[in-house]
Amino acid sequence: MENGTGLAELYPPLNGSDWLMLNKEQLPSVMRYGIEGDLMVNGIKYTIPMSGIPELSAVEISNITNYILSAWTNKLGGMSFEEVQESLSNSDGNK
Amino acid sequence: MRLTIISSILLLSSMFLISCEETKQDKLPYIGQHSYNNGDTILYTIPAFNFINQDSVSVSNASLANHIYVSDFFFTSCPTICPKVKKQMLRLYKKYESDDILRLVSHTLDPKRDTPEVLKKFAGNLKVNTDKWMFLNGDKDEIREMALKYFVAVVEDDEAPGGLDHSGKIVVVDKEGHVRAFAEGTDPDDVTDLMDEIDILIAEYKN
Numbered sequence: 001m002e003n004g005t006g007l008a009e010l011y012p013p014l015n016g017s018d019w020l021m022l023n024k025e026q027l028p029s030v031m032r033y034g035i036e037g038d039l040m041v042n043g044i045k046y047t048i049p050m051s052g053i054p055e056l057s058a059v060e061i062s063n064i065t066n067y068i069l070s071a072w073t074n075k076l077g078g079m080s081f082e083e084v085q086e087s088l089s090n091s092d093g094n095k
Numbered sequence: 096m097r098l099t100i101i102s103s104i105l106l107l108s109s110m111f112l113i114s115c116e117e118t119k120q121d122k123l124p125y126i127g128q129h130s131y132n133n134g135d136t137i138l139y140t141i142p143a144f145n146f147i148n149q150d151s152v153s154v155s156n157a158s159l160a161n162h163i164y165v166s167d168f169f170f171t172s173c174p175t176i177c178p179k180v181k182k183q184m185l186r187l188y189k190k191y192e193s194d195d196i197l198r199l200v201s202h203t204l205d206p207k208r209d210t211p212e213v214l215k216k217f218a219g220n221l222k223v224n225t226d227k228w229m230f231l232n233g234d235k236d237e238i239r240e241m242a243l244k245y246f247v248a249v250v251e252d253d254e255a256p257g258g259l260d261h262s263g264k265i266v267v268v269d270k271e272g273h274v275r276a277f278a279e280g281t282d283p284d285d286v287t288d289l290m291d292e293i294d295i296l297i298a299e300y301k302n
Contacts, residue, residue, distance in 0.1 A: 002283075007182050009220040034174070048220060051174040053256045 004072040010048055012041035015072035024069060024076055028061045028087040058085055123267075123275040123296050127246075140272040141244055146202070146233035149215040149225050154200075156272055163296055164198040166266045167280055168242045168249065170205035171217050173257045180263040180280030185221065187265070188228050190290060196297055199228035202241065204249055204259055206232045246277065267293060270300065 001007065004015030014020060019041040020027065034052030038045050056064070062084040069076040127139025145155040165187055169177040184199055191197040203209035209217075214230035221228075231238075242249050242261070249261040263280035267289065275296055278289035 001179065001182060007178055007185070008222050010181070010217065011178050046220075048217065049172060051172050051257050053174050055254070055256060 004068075004074075006041075009044055009046065011050070012039060012044070012046045014068050015074060017041050020068075020074075021076060024079065025083065025087055027065050027068065028058075028079075028084045029090055031061050031064060032056060032088055033091045058088055061088065120295060122299060123292055126274040126277070138271075138273050141268055141274065142241075144233075144237075144241055146231040146238070147211060148232075149211050149218055149230045151211045154229055154231055159198060159200070159268075160270060160272075162198040163196055163270060163293070163300070164200050164268050165293070166200045166202065166245050166268060167263070168202045168204050168238075168245070168247045168261055169263075170203050170257070170259065171209050171213060172205065173259070175256050176263045176281050180265065181221070183265065183278075183280050183283060183286040184228070185223070186283075186286060187290070187293075188223055191293070192227070194297065196300065197227075197293070200231060201228070202231045202233075202238050204235075204238060204242070204261060206235050206238060245274070265289065267296065269296060 001011075004013055006013035012019065019039065030050075030052065032052045032054055034050050036049035038047055040046075058081070062079070062081050065079050065084060068074065069078060125138045129139050130137045141156065143156050145153055148154045165184070167180055167184055169180060171177075181201075184201065187197075188199055203214060209230075209232060211232055214232060215225070218225050218228065218230055239249050245264065245266045247262050247264050247266075249259060251258065252260045265278050265280040265286065266274055267276040269275050276289055276292040278285040280286065
């Protein structure tokens with residue numbers, strides 16, 4: 001969403017997300033492969049599976065990751081391209 | 096000189112009148128391919144349908160006949176435009192929450208995966224009342240055929256994220272089944288304009 005707030009209890013926020021703060025190294029992998037199973041974000045349990053977008057290249061994912069980490073009120077630092085590739089090599093961590 | 100001033104005032108005021116007339120619309124147009132029979136115009140109408148909702152209860156055009164409704168097409172696992180469209184549908188839901196004349200109707204394009212049970216959970220997570228905002232499931236081909244009637248193109252495409260390419264149109268249908276307005280559901284400004292149009296349509300019935 002435009003302001004990173006997610007949507008009700010369907011889609012979790014990316015802005016001010018405690019999950020992202022603790023699991024930022026997983027973000028590139030989630031973007032490519034999706035995520036399913038229960039996801040606790042800021043005290044709310046999200047259960048709808050979210051599909052990945054496998055068409056995104058590693059470079060595109062790297063750019064989006066670094067955008068999200070510093071967008072809105074997020075100050076979660078940056079992620080190197082090597083770290084992004086490392087995350088993308090792990091497709092099973094999101095189930 | 097005097098004449099020029101008077102005539103420019105006249106010109107200005109007539110321009111003002113014209114622009115007032117243009118912005119103050121009191122009836123929405125009828126959209127779609129109308130047909131003609133012996134000089135009579137037969138307005139484009141959404142054909143009869145019969146789908147099931149999130150509680151596996153039948154919903155048809157007849158059961159919506161006392162309501163204006165806004166329609167969209169989506170699927171719960173859609174990774175691209177659907178969440179943005181749903182956010183706009185939620186704005187519409189909230190704006191008209193207490194006005195019983197309006198209903199919201201979301202059709203799943205992935206009825207195999209989006210069973211009534213999945214749709215019910217989706218609605219629950221969205222925190223909406225399903226008497227007002229219903230989520231419809233039905234035969235895949237029938238729903239796709241129906242999407243075309245709402246001017247929504249659907250193309251199965253393995254290359255597209257989520258496997259389906261479709262447009263995010265939000266379409267407004269009046270009590271008689273005529274299409275009266277639509278917006279791109281991914282564009283918040285377009286949906287703001289749509290709200291003004293819905294207000295005009297509601298006024299048509301209340302006056």
